[in-house]
Amino acid sequence: MTRQEFRARIERKEPMLLDGASGTEFQKLGMPIGVCPEKWVLDNAQAVTQLQRKYVEAGSDIIYAPTFGANRFKLGDYGLEDQVYQMNMDLVAISKEATQGKALVAGNLSPTGEQIFPLGEKHFEEFVETYKEQVQALVEGGVDLFVIETMMSLQEARAALIAIKETCDLPVMVSLTYDETGVTLYGTDPLTALITLQNLGADAVGINCSTGPEKMIPLVVQMKPHSKVPIFIKPNAGLPKMVDGQSVYDMKSDNFAAYCKDLIKVGANIIGGCCGTTPDYIKQLKQELSKFTTILPNNVQGRCITSERKTVVIELDQETRIVGERINPTGKKQLQAELKEDNLDEVTRFALEQVEKGASILDVNVGMNGIDEKDMMVKVIGHLSTLVDVPLCIDSSHVDVIESALRVYPGRALVNSISLEEVKIKELMPVVAKYGAMFVLLPLSDQGLPKSIDEKKEIINKVLKEGAQYDFQVEDVVVDGLVTTVATNALAAKETLEVIRYCKDELNIATIVGLSNISFGLPNRKYLNSTFLTMAIASGLTMAIANPSSELLMMSALASDVLQNKDEGSMHYISKASVQNQEQKNVSTEEKKTKENNVFEAVVKGNKKNIVHLIQEELDKETQPKTIVDKHLIPAINKVGELFDKQIYFLPQLIVSAETMKIGIEYLEPMLKAGDGDKDEKKPVVVMATVEGDIHDIGKNLVVLMLKNYGFNVFDLGKDVSCDEIIKVAKENDADIIGLSALMTTTMMQMKKVIKAVEDEGLKAKVVIGGAVITESFAQEIGAHGYSKDAADAVALVSRLMNQ
Incomplete structure (x- = not known):
């Protein structure tokens, strides 16, 4: 067919x-x-x-x-x-x-x-x-x-x-x-x-x-x-x-x-x-x-890009989207040094900060000397995909780097950029089409910068015509206004604004500008940048590549959206303005809190690379190992559990945070045994298994990791484990809890078999169950002692049962 x-x-x-x-x-x-x-x-x-x-x-x-x-x-x-x-x-x-x-x-x-x-x-x-x-x-x-x-x-x-x-x-x-x-x-x-x-x-x-x-x-x-x-x-x-x-x-x-x-x-x-x-x-x-007819698919999906967990819809008359520009080593010595050391701390900081400040999309560029750009781009894409929910804009001058990034990016990316240059049309455009990305259209040709507005428009239309051969529609393209500096071209702003108006009014196409280019070489650039942004929004600008940490710029964008009737009820503006007022009142408290909770923040943000270093800093301050566990690590993983319950965090973030905590616990464990008097304390024993016939263990593995982080002595029997093996290990280790997982409806009845065997053998162990097909009512019907919907809930359930 x-x-x-x-x-x-x-x-x-x-x-x-x-x-x-x-x-x-x-x-x-x-x-x-x-x-x-x-x-x-x-x-x-x-x-x-x-x-x-x-x-x-x-x-x-x-x-x-x-x-x-x-x-x-x-x-x-x-x-x-x-x-x-x-x-x-x-x-x-x-x-x-x-x-x-x-x-x-x-x-x-x-x-x-x-x-x-x-x-x-x-x-x-x-x-x-x-x-x-x-x-x-x-x-x-x-x-x-x-x-x-x-x-x-x-x-x-x-x-x-x-x-x-x-x-x-x-x-x-x-x-x-x-x-x-x-x-x-x-x-x-x-x-x-x-x-x-x-x-x-x-x-x-x-x-x-x-x-x-x-x-x-x-x-x-x-x-x-x-x-x-x-x-x-x-x-x-x-x-x-x-x-x-x-x-x-x-x-x-x-x-x-x-x-x-x-x-x-x-x-x-x-x-x-x-x-x-x-x-x-x-x-x-x-x-x-037999008598029904179906509704055919639409020919146009709209302007949409995605991460693995979020879709950003780009409308021509919606609020202005900010593309965070900070993940770019140009002019950033600290970021350059860290990338050469294969360290992503600065990337992490820039990503989280930009999202917090209002970026809808993050531009990612790691082009610099002294590193393998393709390898680093793939690493950064993987890291950011678990760290933040917003979609990414892949930014590189090299086709092979963009292709490697698009292949592993778990969503629909925006690519920056395709011009009329021969290498971009012949090599990059088919790559972008293969992976189904949107792209930024940069009105450049092999002859360099266009010499007039008419030449810019001609290039835009030629690239759109080439794109149509790969089934790109205007909804798949965002035109770059190609901003140059007013320091060398007094008409730079007016020319860009005309391109924005042309694209919106005549082509029905989205636009984007690299905002800071307009003020290059001039003092107090933030005033030029923010003023130009408001003018561009008034001309129909859809998106801006900018630094979202600039309060003046972000508030100018929000204010412009209000005045252009793009912010219904001024809700975005009011929300941001209210938050900023509160932040100003609490800034000293927040700074103190951040300094005191670096270990806590590392677990919440899944900073595996630095957790040991941050724990050692606490130890150097003569903080006791048990205090670090009780006051920082445990509260942090509890916070992660709360975020997971609220569907702010999902499985990727939960896994990374749990692994971060595991590294911290393993580092502290020898000190806890030697100095905190816990060596004679018997840890509760939990036997965990995916039931016989079921070979799915993602959820079970996370439960095991979380329980170990909370100090339980866990025996992980793996997947497809027979009832006899579960009972045998529970007996040998005097188990307090038996945890069972099933993802398939064809295997869930194995749980009842294990519960009956526990009763027949007279074991003290309480049986808890979970898995995608399991419900609270099913747990009650088969006589389980409890049901948990996820790993965080499993820890709470087991802790509760141990205290009864």
Whole structure:
């Protein structure tokens, strides 16, 4: 199937039907806990063929090949990593036998169970190559298209998508799984995923698993106005509940179909079922949706750039966006010195300060002598992606540096910049198009600076025409006004303002200026800069590259937005002005607080590199090790937990902060044992495991890390751990707590088995459970002593149980 054929099928406006559940249906067919699902499918091919044939007969247009976990990383958990090629070929053959050409067969890619650096040890390119190995086998096996599903990490979804796009031209559908708050485990919302993936080349973007269809309706509403590609949905049949000792889904097929009709009404184009759905659900869907037509995707998504966790929409008549300019070594000796030492402290300070002061986007430029710019750019991109939520503007004079940055950037970036220079048009523009970024159009040519306004306009239009050949629309471009200094060109400001007016009024295109250029070589530059900014905003300026720490400049921008009616109710202005008044009153207190809490701040901000140095500074002041733990480290990780609960922080920040604290605790531990009299104190013992049959351990690993930080003696048994092994280790170590994790509905009942074994053996241990599919009511039904929704909550729960 070609991408054009896929799009043509969507344009018929008939709902396209996917299949239903695989895992829960395989379990009904007899798949035991603890086996490799893909190997079990091959050993029971006839039964799986019959199941998939029922989906075809029920009306499925697309059948997912049972290749969900057939990648090298996951198969390696079962010692089958050398069978990737043959297993994928054979698994596709099962689905092709089932469909007999009556439905399309989609090669199915899933999460690997690993985390991408800097959160894990494996780097982005290792994931791309792992997926490529599976993709090549699936292509040779004859799949018609691809689906990447149940992704929690947007970055991992990107790796899989890039692997497919660099291997073949088949259509690709990508779906992530969101919790009930509407974000992934890593903090990505559906709009951010849509913008990132559709611009990277996905042919459809969607949502699957985790919740029932009713919870997905507001998520589709959020996505649809910005969708250039079809939206697809694969909900669960509600949530699992305990019935007669078995885990069953509570939504019947008629209710499921009714909610799916609502999903079609708000914009879904492709629909099917995930956990708990059977061929009967698909048959009901076919009947209910036969008279419905779908809403086609929009041709224009709007001006949007993203980080992994945030989308910034750029409107021509909205408040002015400030692009922070400080992460640039030019003229900054301290930053230059640190970059040469592979030290990112100054980068961290600039990033956090600029975001705090109001930057919507951060420009990142690390070009200087004495370093490998490409390597440093990749490091800084990885660091900032876990540190701040705002999108990044990739800024370099070298095409290879920009390409390396775009490849690993977990969102949709802005690139600074593309001009009419031959190298930029021929080499950089296709790179920016490949990774789906927006770009700054700089009106320069190989002849240098334009000599007139007319020449500037001519260059702008020529670059736009070149961009159209790569499917760039005007919404994908921001024109740089190309500010020069009034010290050498008295008409510099007037010429730039005319370019801004031309772009907004005649081309309907966004604009940006490098603000400080206007005043170069003149004294008291802040007055020229701020005045020019207000004039530019009045002329229609959209964005400015500037230093957000300049109070005069930022307040001038906000005031201009108020006077231009871009700030409804003057809310942004009032908010900023009020904050500044309060900051002025409390400045001395805040300075004192910061000086006294460097260790605290390091943990909250995830400053792993400097935590030991900062702790040693405290020790040099004769602060006791236990005091550092009790007064700085523990309060800091508590603060991180609060930020996580409020969804200000997400998994990446939680992991980095927890690892920072771990480094600090490990440094202090010998001193605590030697000097604080804790060596005879028995630490509470916690045995942690992901239950048998489940090979997902991201959440469990974070719980282990957090519990160790709080002083618990944790025995981490890993993933896919049998009940017998859990009981054995709990007995041997006189465990106080047993913690169990499950991410799959097919394995969650293993928790009940462990609880019964604890009771039968008469162990004192209290059992706590958690995981994406686990709920408070499920914990109560199986007799667990507690349920935690995340790592921070797990620490509070275990501490509470130990004090009872």
